[in-house]
Structures are given as C-alpha cells and as structure tokens.
Amino acid sequence: MDEKKVNAPVETPEKPQYSLNDDRRVKVLSPGMLVAKRFIRNRLAVTGLSVLIFMFLFSFVGGIISPYGEDQLFYKTDMLNREFANFSENTEFRYAARDSKLFSSPVQAQVRLAISNGASGFTYKVSGADVTYAMQQDSEDLYSVYSGGELVGIAYKDIVTASDGVTKLSFDFIYAALKAYVAEEETFTVDGVTYTLDETGGISSDAGEIAYVSRYVVQAILPDVVFSRDFKVKLIAAIQNGETTFTYTDASLVADEESTEPDGDEGETGGIATDDEMPEQPQAPVSATAEYTIERSQNHAGWIIRQKQSSHLYDKYSFPSAAHWLGTDGHGMDMLTRLMYGGRVSLMIGFIVVIMETVLGVIFGGIAGYFGGWVDNLIMRLVDIFYCIPSYPVLIILGAAMDNQRLDPKLRMIYLMLILGFLGWAGIARLVRGQILSLREQEFMTATEACGISVSHRIFKHLVPNVIPQLIVNCTMSLGSVIITEASLSFLGLGVKFPFASWGNIINDVNNIHVLTTYWFIWIPAGVLLLLTVLAFNLVGDGLRDAFDPKMKR
Amino acid sequence: MRKYIIKRILISVVILFFVSFIIYTLMRCLPTSYIENMARQKSMQPGSKSFEEWMAQLARDYGMNTGIVAGFFTWLKNAVQLNFGQSWFYTVDVVQKFNETIWISFTMGAIAFFFEIIIAIPLGILAATKQYSKTDYIISVIALAGISLPTFFLTSLLKLIFSVKLGWFDLFGLVGRNYLQLSAWGQFLDKANHLILPILTLIIISIGSLMRYTRTNMLEVLNADYIRTARAKGLSERKVIYHHAFRNTLIPLVTIIGGSLPGLFSGALFTETVFAIDGIGYTSYQAMVAGDIPFSMFYMAFLAVLTLLGNLIADVLYAVVDPRVRIA
Numbered sequence: 069m070d071e072k073k074v075n076a077p078v079e080t081p082e083k084p085q086y087s088l089n090d091d092r093r094v095k096v097l098s099p100g101m102l103v104a105k106r107f108i109r110n111r112l113a114v115t116g117l118s119v120l121i122f123m124f125l126f127s128f129v130g131g132i133i134s135p136y137g138e139d140q141l142f143y144k145t146d147m148l149n150r151e152f153a154n155f156s157e158n159t160e161f162r163y164a165a166r167d168s169k170l171f172s173s174p175v176q177a178q179v180r181l182a183i184s185n186g187a188s189g190f191t192y193k194v195s196g197a198d199v200t201y202a203m204q205q206d207s208e209d210l211y212s213v214y215s216g217g218e219l220v221g222i223a224y225k226d227i228v229t230a231s232d233g234v235t236k237l238s239f240d241f242i243y244a245a246l247k248a249y250v251a252e253e254e255t256f257t258v259d260g261v262t263y264t265l266d267e268t269g270g271i272s273s274d275a276g277e278i279a280y281v282s283r284y285v286v287q288a289i290l291p292d293v294v295f296s297r298d299f300k301v302k303l304i305a306a307i308q309n310g311e312t313t314f315t316y317t318d319a320s321l322v323a324d325e326e327s328t329e330p331d332g333d334e335g336e337t338g339g340i341a342t343d344d345e346m347p348e349q350p351q352a353p354v355s356a357t358a359e360y361t362i363e364r365s366q367n368h369a370g371w372i373i374r375q376k377q378s379s380h381l382y383d384k385y386s387f388p389s390a391a392h393w394l395g396t397d398g399h400g401m402d403m404l405t406r407l408m409y410g411g412r413v414s415l416m417i418g419f420i421v422v423i424m425e426t427v428l429g430v431i432f433g434g435i436a437g438y439f440g441g442w443v444d445n446l447i448m449r450l451v452d453i454f455y456c457i458p459s460y461p462v463l464i465i466l467g468a469a470m471d472n473q474r475l476d477p478k479l480r481m482i483y484l485m486l487i488l489g490f491l492g493w494a495g496i497a498r499l500v501r502g503q504i505l506s507l508r509e510q511e512f513m514t515a516t517e518a519c520g521i522s523v524s525h526r527i528f529k530h531l532v533p534n535v536i537p538q539l540i541v542n543c544t545m546s547l548g549s550v551i552i553t554e555a556s557l558s559f560l561g562l563g564v565k566f567p568f569a570s571w572g573n574i575i576n577d578v579n580n581i582h583v584l585t586t587y588w589f590i591w592i593p594a595g596v597l598l599l600l601t602v603l604a605f606n607l608v609g610d611g612l613r614d615a616f617d618p619k620m621k622r
Numbered sequence: 623m624r625k626y627i628i629k630r631i632l633i634s635v636v637i638l639f640f641v642s643f644i645i646y647t648l649m650r651c652l653p654t655s656y657i658e659n660m661a662r663q664k665s666m667q668p669g670s671k672s673f674e675e676w677m678a679q680l681a682r683d684y685g686m687n688t689g690i691v692a693g694f695f696t697w698l699k700n701a702v703q704l705n706f707g708q709s710w711f712y713t714v715d716v717v718q719k720f721n722e723t724i725w726i727s728f729t730m731g732a733i734a735f736f737f738e739i740i741i742a743i744p745l746g747i748l749a750a751t752k753q754y755s756k757t758d759y760i761i762s763v764i765a766l767a768g769i770s771l772p773t774f775f776l777t778s779l780l781k782l783i784f785s786v787k788l789g790w791f792d793l794f795g796l797v798g799r800n801y802l803q804l805s806a807w808g809q810f811l812d813k814a815n816h817l818i819l820p821i822l823t824l825i826i827i828s829i830g831s832l833m834r835y836t837r838t839n840m841l842e843v844l845n846a847d848y849i850r851t852a853r854a855k856g857l858s859e860r861k862v863i864y865h866h867a868f869r870n871t872l873i874p875l876v877t878i879i880g881g882s883l884p885g886l887f888s889g890a891l892f893t894e895t896v897f898a899i900d901g902i903g904y905t906s907y908q909a910m911v912a913g914d915i916p917f918s919m920f921y922m923a924f925l926a927v928l929t930l931l932g933n934l935i936a937d938v939l940y941a942v943v944d945p946r947v948r949i950a
Contacts, residue, residue: 112759449637456641458925460891461910462648465918468911469652472659552772556892559774562911578778581793585786595775602770603763610766 103537106615113611119604123597127411136402138409139567142383142392143400149361149374153295154287155307156370161211161223166239170194171213171221179203179213179223207250212243222246226269227285231277231297241279245271249281268301286373306362307371313361385587395589398577399566407594410569414598417485417564418551422543424489429496430539434527436497437504448501454494463487463553467562477565484563488550499542503535537616544609548602555598571598627938634930641926642701642919646694649915650686656710656913657684684710686915697919711914712905719905720920724887726796727894727901730817731886734824742829743875746836750844751863761833768830773892777823784819791819794898820897824890835878836871843870873944881936884928 086093097105107113131138161180165171175192182190182203189202202214209225226249228242241258248256248265255264263273269281277297284304286295299316306314359376382400386392394403436447466487470480507513508531516526551571557563558572566573574594577583583590661676670676681687685707688696700707706716749761785793792798798812843849844867852866853859889903898904902921909917941947 112763449633452633452637453640453644456637456926456929457644458922458929461906461918461922461925462645464907464910465649465652465913468913472913473653548770552770555772556774559772560895572772572774575772575775575778578774584778584782584793588782591775591778595772595778598772598775599767599770602772603766606766606770 103612103615107611110611110614112607113615116604116607116611119600120608123411123601123604124415126597127408127415130408131405131412134402134405134408136405138405138569139399139401140405141400142386142396142402143380144383144386145378146381147376148379148381150377150379151289151372152360152375152377153289153373154285154365154370155303155362155373156285156287156365158225158227158283158285161209161225162227163221163223164239164242165221166243167215167218167220170199170215175201175213176221176223179211179221183211183223206247210246210250219243226250226281226283228271228279228281230279237279245279245281270297285370303360303362303373311362313359315359385583385590388589394593395587397574397590398580398583403574403589403593406569406574407571407597410571410574410594411597411601413481413564413568413570414551414554414572414601417481417488417554417570418547420485421488421492421550421554422547424485425492425496425546426539426543428489428493430500430532430535432493433497433500434504434532437501438508438523438527438531440505444501447497451494451497454491455498457491459491459553460556462491463557464560464562467557467560471562477568481564481568484554484557488553492546492550495546496539496542499538500532500535503538504531507531507534537612541609541613541616544605544612548605548609551598551602551605571595623938623941627934630934630937634934637930638923638926639698642698642923643694645922646697646919647690649913649918650690650693652913655686656915657681657686659913701920701923706920707916709909709914709917711909711912711917716916716920719917720902720924723900723902723905724889726899727889727903728887730821730824730890730893730899730901731888733817734821734828735882735886737821737825738829738832739879741825742832743836746833747840747863747868747871749833750837750840753841762837765830765833765837768826768828769834771827773823773827774896776826777819777893777896780819780823792816796899816897816899820890820893820899823893823897832878836875839874840867840871843867846870873940876943877936877940880939881932883935884931888925888928 161183163171163176163179172194175194178190178192178201182188187203189200191198191200193199199215201220204212204214206212211223212219213221213223222243224246226246228237228245230237238258244256244258245263245265248254249269253265255262257263261273263271263278265271265281270277271279271281280297282300282304284300286300286303288295302314302316361374361376362371363374364370365372383396384398384400386396388395392402392404394407397403397406432447432451436444436451466483470483475483504527513526513530516530521530554563554570555572555575558570559576561573561576564570564573571594575591575598577587578591657680658677661673661680664670664676664680665673671679678687685696686693697707704717708714709716709719712719745761746765749758752758781793785791792815796813796816797809798816801809801812804812844863849862849867852862857866887902889901889906891903891907893899894901894904895907906917906921909921
C-alpha cells in the first residue's frame with residue numbers, strides 16, 4: 069500500500085483543463101480514504117460502529133452523568149413484622165427473701181419440694197446448724213415461710229412490678245400486696261400507709277399508682293424496650309379476648325412524632341459503603357402507633373407478640389422505577405449505574421488484554437518472520453505450545469486459587485488481565501510471522517537493506533506497518549472474544565469480583581433461581597449489552613477486513 | 623505422506639511434553655492447594671496434630687513431597703502407561719471417572735455437531751449464492767450473533783423461556799425426580815428430555831462459525847474462473863452451484879469438520895456446568911476448582927492431545943481431499 073501513496077493527488081489552486089486522457093483528471097484517494105469510504109458503504113459495519121460508540125458513551129460518560137456511585141447502596145423503609153415480646157402466664161413459683169441468709173436458694177428448693185409434697189414444714193441445715201422452717205399457705209399460689217416464728221421469705225406466682233418511676237419495692241410491701249391480691253381485698257396497709265388495689269391489679273397510694281400485680285409475664289425480645297403498664301394491661305386484655313391483632317398508641321411518643329417529621333425521601337440518600345466499612349444502619353423510626361400481631365408460641369407455653377414496624381432495609385431487587393430505571397440489584401445498588409461501570413471494566417479489560425496480546429505477538433512474530441531459521445523454529449514451537457495450553461481450564465484453576473487466597477479484587481483484576489494477555493498472544497504471533505515471511509521477499513525490503521537501515525528499524529518501521537491492516541481486523545475480533553472470556557469467568561465467579569462490576573458478574577446473579585424467574589431486569593440488560601458489544605466488535609472487524617481487502621468482497 | 627505424519631506426531635509429542643510440564647508447574651506452584659486446605663481442616667479438629675505435621679503427612683500420602691521436576695517425571699512415567707492416578711476430589715481412579723463421564727459429553731457433542739452441519743452448511747451456501755440480499759444479511763447477522771452470544775446468557779434465556787415460562791424442561795440435571803421408577807424406555811426418554819436444552823445451546827453457539835466459514839469459502843469458489851466458465855457454457859444456475867461450486871467448497875469444509883472431530887470429546891465446560899450435567903466438562907470444572915491435581919492434569923493433557931490431533935487431522939485431510947496440495 070505504500071506504493072499507492074505515490075499517486076496521491078497534487079493539490080493545485082486553480083483547476084487547469086487537462087486533456088481527456090490525462091491521468092491527472094482522475095481524482096485519486098489516499099489508501100486510508102479508500103478504506104474509510106469502503107467501510108462507510110458497509111451498512112452492517114456502520115451499525116456495529118454506532119453500537120460501539122454508544123457502548124463507549126454509555127460506559128465512560130454514563131458513569132459520570134449517573135447521579136449514583138458504582139457501589140452506592142440504597143435503602144428503603146418497609147413494614148416488617150419483628151418479634152417484639154414474649155407473653156406467658158407465670159406457672160412457676162418465684163421467691164422473695166426477707167432474710168436472704170435464711171432463705172437462700174437451697175432453702176427455696178426445699179420450699180418447692182414441701183409445697184409439692186403438701187408438707188407444712190421442713191428442716192434444713194443452714195451454715196452448720198439445723199434450722200426448722202414452717203410454711204403457711206396464704207392461698208394456692210402464695211406461701212409464706214417462717215423460721216423460729218420470724219417471716220423469712222415467700223413463694224408466690226403473681227408478680228408485683230414497680231410502676232414507672234418507682235425505685236424499689238420493699239419485701240413487706242410485696243407480701244402485703246400479694247396477700248391482698250389473692251384475698252381479693254381492695255385495700256391494704258403497709259407501714260401505716262394505706263394502698264388501694266383495683267381489679268386489674270394496680271396498686272396505688274395517695275400519690276398515684278406505684279405498682280401492679282399480675283400473673284402474666286411480658287418479656288421484651290429486643291434490648292432496651294420497656295413496656296408501660298398501660299401497654300401490658302391492653303395486651304393482656306387482648307389476649308384474654310382471644311384477639312390476634314391489636315393496635316397500641318404510645319402516649320409518650322405521640323408528642324415526639326409530631327416534632328420530628330420523618331424525611332420524605334430517605335430512600336434516596338444512601339451512604340457509600342466500602343468493603344470494610346458497612347454503612348451505619350439508620351435508626352428505625354419509632355412511630356407512636358404500632359400494630360401488633362399475637363400468636364401462640366410453638367410450644368404453646370405462651371404467646372409471641374410481633375410488632376409491625378417500619379425498618380430501614382437495603383433496597384434489594386426493587387423493580388424498575390423513576391429513581392432506578394433498571395431497578396436495584398441484590399446488594400441494593402442501582403442497576404443502570406452498575407451496568408455503566410461494568411461496561412467500563414469489561415471494555416477496559418478487553419482493550420488492555422488485546423494491547424498486551426498484540427505487543428507480545430508482534431514482537432515474537434516479527435522476530436520469527438524476519439530472521440527465519442532456528443529463531444523462527446524456536447519461536448514457532450513456543451507458539452505451538454501456547455496454542456495447545458487449554459486456556460479456560462488454566463484460567464479456572466488460577467481463579468480458584470485466587471479465591472482461596474482472598475486476593476484484593478483490584479489486584480485480582482490486574483492478574484486476570486496479565487494472564488489473559490499472556491495466554492492469548494500466540495495467534496497474533498502466527499499471523500504476523502506469516503505476513504512478514506511473504507513481505508520479506510519483496511523489493512522494498514531489499515531497498516531497506518541496501519540503504520543500511522538497522523534491523524529493528526527494518527522490522528518495526530517497514531515490515532510491521534504493512535501487517536497493520538490484518539492486525540487491526542484481528543484485534544477488533546479478539547476484543548469481542550476477550551470480553552466474552554472475561555464475562556464467562558466472572559459469571560463463574562472466578563473473574564472480576566465484587567465490589568467491581570462487570571457485565572459477567574452482574575449476570576452471575578442468575579445462578580439464584582429466584583432471580584432467573586422473577587427479576588429479569590437484573591440479568592437480561594447485562595446480557596443484551598454484552599451480546600451487542602461483542603456483536604458490534606465482530607461486525608466492525610468484518611467491515612474493516614472487507615474495506616482493507618476489496619478483493620475478497622466480504 | 624507417511625513421513626510427514628510421523629514427523630508431525632513427533633513434534634506433537636514434544637509440544638505435549640512441554641505443555642504438560644508447564645501445566646504441572648503451574649498447578650504445583652499455586653499458593654493454596656487442595657492438600658493445604660485439607661491439612662487446615664484436619665488440624666482444626668480437636669486433639670489433632672498441628673498444621674505442619676498434617677501437611678507433611680498429606681504431602682507424603684499424595685506424593686507431593688517431591689520437587690516439581692521429579693514430581694513431573696513421576697507423573698509422566700505413569701501417564702505414559704495410561705495410569706493417571708486417583709482423583710483427590712472424587713477419590714476414584716481418574717480413568718474410571720473419565721469413562722463414567724465422557725460418553726454423555728460425547729453424545730451431546732455428536733448430536734449437536736450433526737445438527738450444526740445440516741443447518742449451517744445449507745444456510746452458508748444460501749447466503750453466499752444470494753450475496754448482498756436480505757437473506758444474506760439476516761443469515762450473516764444470525765451467524766455473528768451466535769458467535770457473540772455468551773453461553774451463560776443463552777442458557778439463562780433458554781431456561782427462562784422453556785423451563786420457567788413454558789415448563790417443558792427441568793432447570794438442571796440429567797435425570798428427573800422420578801427417574802428410578804421409570805421403565806428402561808422411560809428412563810431413556812427422561813434423559814433425552816433433559817438433554818434437549820443443553821444440545822440446543824451447543825448448536826446455537828457453534829453454528830455461527832461454520833456458517834460463516836461455509837459462506838466465505840463458497841464466495842471464494844463462486845468468484846473463481848471455472849465457475850465463470852461453467853456459467854459461460856450455459857449450465858443452469860442449479861448445476862453451477864450444486865455441482866461445480868459446492869463440490870469445491872467441500873474441500874475446506876471437510877478439512878475443518880475433520881479437524882473438529884476430536885473436539886467432540888472435550889466436553890462443553892460451560893454448558894454442562896450451567897445445566898449441572900455430569901459430563902467431562904462439569905466433572906473437571908469441579909475438580910479444577912477444588913485443586914485436584916491428578917484430574918486437572920489429566921483433563922488438560924487430554925485437551926492438549928485433542929487440539930494437536932485436530933490440527934493433524936485437518937492438515938492431513940487437506941492434502942487427501944485436495945490433490946493440488948502437497949505436503950512436505
């Protein structure tokens with residue numbers, strides 16, 4: 069093609085009239101222009117080129133335009149039935165000691181034994197001396213234990229709980245309250261103060277309610293949840309009525325809620341999470357009114373109360389919406405943005421690998437083709453060996469080994485490119501060598517030799533440029549196949565790793581059957597982009613081949 | 623001719639030697655090996671020996687306590703006698719496991735290959751004879767799309783359409799849930815049913831390249847002088863294409879088809895893995911991920927042999943089919 073350049077048009081300012089058979093009348097295009105013109109005439113190739121341009125814009129510009137980051141997480145608030153409390157009826161005796169020395173836990177066990185035996189007293193060795201205990205049954209569920217006429221402790225089933233704000237209840241108070249409760253009295257007196265007992269078990273003095281008695285135990289499952297008396301009463305009432313749901317409005321929270329209006333678009337402002345730093349889970353907004361469901365626990369020993377509560381969750385697998393045009397993926401990241409960054413990774417890996425392959429291939433192929441003889445033989449056997457190494461198995465084994473090493477994802481990506489490049493140069497070396505073998509015999513090479521141009525100059529300045537058309541075609545085609553290889557490895561989980569996106573590891577999610585069947589927007593767009601890109605590379609490669617080599621006419 | 627074949631075989635043996643040496647070195651040099659994982663697990667158990675002691679013992683038991691070169695020659699000595707040792711991952715003889723899995727892969731490959739040929743070649747010829755027509759464009763784009771389709775995406779699409787939406791096939795596996803209760807004929811049908819999607823996948827992804835190859839070669843033939851002569855002497859277009867052109871196109875086609883015959887044994891790594899079919903591809907995938915050196919070595923050496931054999935067959939066939947070609 070170098071020879072054609074001689075015929076390049078001579079620009080002349082004023083167009084002179086040539087005779088009809090003058091060569092200069094014919095407008096001659098440069099070889100590059102000829103190729104471009106032939107390429108543009110090929111509709112398929114132009115389509116491919118425009119798809120490629122779109123992909124580049126999508127991947128490299130799209131990532132900048134997109135309002136979200138590559139690994140930005142999104143949250144949503146959702147109503148969730150959380151296990152809130154356990155509710156059970158107390159069937160076991162509990163003990164309260166007035167004299168803890170004489171009413172230690174072994175003694176309590178003796179009390180339990182005596183109650184079940186129906187005995188009215190027992191003897192037990194306390195600190196070396198036998199102590200005789202006498203028991204008095206105040207009711208079926210309340211026993212008082214005496215030793216030497218002194219009250220030492222009680223065994224009871226109904227529980228006396230201090231109301232909010234009351235610090236501690238004395239033993240005497242508890243005993244008196246329980247006695248009054250089992251005897252269904254309305255008032256009782258402790259230390260000269262008279263207390264009243266209402267039918268729900270509330271105990272109040274003149275100053276207000278200070279405690280309540282109840283057979284039921286409400287245990288919080290979540291830490292730092294305290295139940296108010298009011299809540300418990302309503303809950304007990306609901307359970308006794310056999311209801312399965314009830315709603316409770318916490319009066320103390322009503323005021324809070326009005327002052328702190330929740331942010332309208334909390335779902336939009338996710339924090340950016342890196343691998344080692346999980347985002348702080350925003351505190352669940354506590355609403356005053358909550359709905360509770362009541363169900364029997366599995367062993368029927370009590371009830372489980374679930375609170376329907378709005379909680380902050382990762383916005384996983386949300387369907388396409390205005391905020392997320394292609395929904396979100398399994399980590400709660402914006403799918404469209406992931407696709408853009410994935411395209412960046414896929415295209416970049418493709419280009420870097422192909423450049424590496426080409427450099428290695430041109431060097432080895434050029435040397436082999438130019439020198440011939442034993443150098444050629446040696447290099448070509450090396451090429452044969454590399455041709456023969458099964459690349460997918462090697463890549464899989466290396467990928468699995470890197471998995472075992474828990475390599476940093478970024479380092480891993482670099483290794484992947486190096487390995488791919490190292491395994492792929494043989495084909496290009498073969499192509500370059502074949503071309504150079506035929507070019508070497510042509511006259512212009514004899515001319516370079518006669519001019520005394522150095523060997524490296526002769527190879528890389530005079531021979532290699534003549535191989536470039538074939539090289540470009542080959543590179544374009546292998547770009548497609550490198551992208552497929554990378555995607556396939558990433559699909560198996562052995563290529564590009566999270567948090568980096570690649571089209572292959574986005575489709576990887578399809579291994580989860582649920583994603584395959586329900587969440588089409590996770591994997592179909594990535595697959596389509598991959599298909600279109602590789603197809604476009606192949607179309608452009610085809611078009612270029614035809615343009616460079618008009619003889620073959622596609 | 624015989625001299626050429628013998629020379630090629632000798633070169634192939636040398637190449638094979640180096641390829642297996644490279645692969646062996648690679649597998650031995652990996653930072654975390656199967657043995658290391660195993661030793662770590664064993665040393666975790668209560669009252670067990672330390673990791674180093676387990677490493678030493680396991681390396682001795684698995685024959686990995688020698689240097690890489692010595693280890694390679696031991697492997698080579700056994701491999702020449704077709705003794706590839708025991709698979710670590712499957713704990714059976716490598717050859718036995720190979721025998722269990724190769725035939726299903728071969729069946730899949732052969733059926734797909736058959737369909738590939740009967741679909742791709744006629745379409746390729748059709749595209750070439752109607753060059754630049756709409757048919758040509760459609761066929762070319764379909765062929766390229768087949769080449770560009772990533773296997774895993776295609777299988778996912780097929781599964782979504784045929785397994786999930788239409789419910790015709792199972793998502794995974796070679797046999798159905800009630801396989802054991804079926805009669806012999808029913809078992810055969812069950813297996814066939816499970817193989818439809820994998821074979822369809824194989825056909826779609828491999829059809830494109832053969833179609834393009836046929837088209838390119840047919841075009842080349844159609845531009846040849848003897849075709850012009852045939853047309854000039856007034857033969858019907860049918861006769862020109864099917865008698866004169868097609869027979870000449872067969873030369874490269876037979877070559878490439880013959881060359882890809884050994885490939886039928888190589889198994890379809892991705893297709894089998896995605897459909898969880900216990901062919902040689904999926905079996906070796908699992909072994910390779912686990913770091914099972916004997917099985918991986920065997921599989922990769924086997925693939926290298928298949929590649930070399932394919933090249934040899936193609937070159938020899940080229941000379942056999944086309945008397946103009948002389949090989950030295």
